Amino acid sequence: MQPSKKAFRRHRQRLRDLLAQRFFDTRYGRELLISGIGARVLTMTVDCGDHILSFSPADYIGKKIYRKGNFERDHVDRLLAILKEKRLLVENSTLLELGGNIGTQTIYFALTKAFSRIVSVEPDPRNFGLLRTNINQNKLDDRVTLVNCAAGESEGEIEFFQHRDNHGKSSALRQNVADCKIVVPVKPVRTILAQAGIALDEVGLIWMDIEGYEPLACRSMELLLARKVPLYMEFSTCFYGVEQSAAFVQYLAKYYEDGLIFREDDIASVRVRDIPLDEKQFDLLLYDSSI
Template identity: 35%
Template sequence: MKALEEAFQDAKRRFVYQPLARSAKLDRYRTVPFDIVVKTFSDHRMAFDPNDFMGRTLMDQGHWQRDDLDWVVERLGSGPRGRVFLDVGAHVGTQSVYALIGGAFDRAIAIEPMTDNIETIRLNALLNDLPITVVPSAAGAEAGRLPFNPDPQNSGGGSLHHSLRGQRGADIEVEVERVDTILDRLAVEPAEIGLVWIDVEGFERQVLAGMPALLEARVPLFIEVLDHLYSPDDFAALKRLLGNYRCAVTRDGSTELQTVRHFSGDILFL
């Protein structure tokens, strides 16, 4: 049995990993100026920085919020819906990869402003042979450029929120586009989007303000709402933007949106 396992591992090295390492498509990533590893999980490969918060979680738990995505897909059911997964604040593309390898969606659009993360999303798409369209910008209410504050301990924790600017070191300027403009450019209709996944560290209201066509179509939204960054006026504006949605659903059940005074955490809006 041991000899069989050794032969199997040798075959993997010879016919999978060595050809992959020699791939011309991957050659340009050999000089990428940041530290990443490529780890093989049960049904996919993932490139990531093992030293930051998300990377350590991936190494420890074997996934990054994949259980949340599985729960959302189960909650959406098998009825007719769009087959495009829209990943806003995509980080290194974990959710886009999970959405596609699970078969719930046919393609993904990943919106991400950080250069290192953008390159890692492209690498993850290549490693898993997945149709992920990468949009190298942030999403917001208006097109332009805004200061973005990276988190040195968490490559997915950077934010455009005004209260965090300059808090964790020097800001950088990033391009900002409206989601509706991005979809128009890609010739993607709201009806083609099956789920919008938003993780933008306090910039949720501005992202939603830039996607009125999707809100009007009531495309399902899964949003990490960081309520501690919201003023009462900001929170009221967020609720108005979500006014067409029936409910806010969490793992604990569902709450009619009209009766919610405040909500926080990871929430599915239908």
Template identity: 30%
Template sequence: MSQGIGDTDELTVWQNLRGLGGRFRRRLRRRLLEPVLLGTRSFRETVLNAVSARGHLVYCELPGGKFFVDPSDRVVGSNLMWRGEWQREEFLQAVRALEEAGLAPKGKAFIDVGANIGTHTVYALTSGAFARVVAFEPEPRNLRLLCMNAAINELSGRVTAIGKALGKAAGEAILHLHPRNQAAHAIGRRPSYDGTISVPVAMARLDDELRPLIGPQDIGLVWIDVEGLEPEVIEGLGDYLGQVPLAIEYAPYRYSEQRRRALDELLIANYRTVRRLGETLTPVESIDALRAIDGIVDIVVC
């Protein structure tokens, strides 16, 4: 009977040489090929697109949680795969802003509007900052990944996932899909020149969805990132507005002059302070500082 490699701890000289050669080839491939295949964007994206086209996902085990991602996603998925996080620092800044305002959210709910694949949903619970999550994500594939990511982190029992878009009125809308950025799907505009796919989605008001589930006194933060539909989502908060803190992807360049003016007036009438998230958490400013913000920035209003 022949003796296999695993039958003894002792290797022959020939086996040791083969092992040395194998290790050398692996190191050489990493040094020569990895910078080309992974360091060159076009090569990397071609490989990842092929993996995604075959129906495969990438599993990421990271400090903020565990995530299944679509390898073809150029923004959230790419950041999780290559940088190990997606807006985790901004999320932690928002929690700190609440704590410094005397509104520590511990034991309360996190409302995730435009939840995508659930990064912020997972951060909210793995960080210990919140007790439960209500997450809204209308795009079916993103919603499936959100539920998978809640499950892989053993959080399903604390996450209510709702497959609806939110706005100022209930009904139906058309969601235009971005072909490369799974976080950029949009209602009311095409998010890319080359995107051709759109899907009908149910739309609801946020106050109507929350009322049977949770009162404003039990909400620690509402996070709103909906690719330009923020004014309508905030209008749909109804009587929750002013009773719950908001984190908003505030993007005036996406709003018409009339929509921006209406949004600013709504926020200024119901909140007192604003802080900007990003490289650093900015000092507290009066809510009137909204009028001077251009471009796009994540903010917390209390």
């Protein structure tokens, strides 16, 4: 081949690669690329600006991170703004995170430096491996303690169901026949905190996202609820059923009077005893307005 033809081919390849890079860096291009990655690619790592994240490209959360650069980071920012406004943020306190998943919210909280320590609890071994990787590669291991277990009333083991397509939907409650059943360790929250060297009065916020297991987890941390530690969680009538939801509301009302309901485009105040039972799912902040 003549030199001019070789040079033309190289130029054409460079132009093709440049155009492909620009296209796959658009929102649509990223969506197309992440959707087309085959099963042989187990994990990916991306630069998200002020941190990096490793994830499974087959997972719902991983796909969203790749497309948007974050996974619901605005939820963390919104909550912290409300806690500051209501003067509920305690300096040098600890965040207890139940349902750390792969560490997205863990990292977002850590980057704000709103808490001096974070204890992140995650039972799913698939998620926990990525959680540990993400905390280590962002050099946050000096402030974040990772615990690979579920939170429950007593120490032992429980059945746990891994969601195939959305690792964030894995739960101690089976949701689909295709879920993979495994056994994971379970510990009461008081034991988790004691083993992490955290006193109860050091906990300044509980962040809980555990797919329907919230009533059992709450019973394992009644001492924290009695201290009226702000509690942010997903309230899921679709998991509990109306009867259990009503019982859960009565249980929570023994410890908290005030709450905020977070819907897609709305934040509404609510008395805890009046938490609605006719909605499928919403995020909920419980707190003590008298503090």
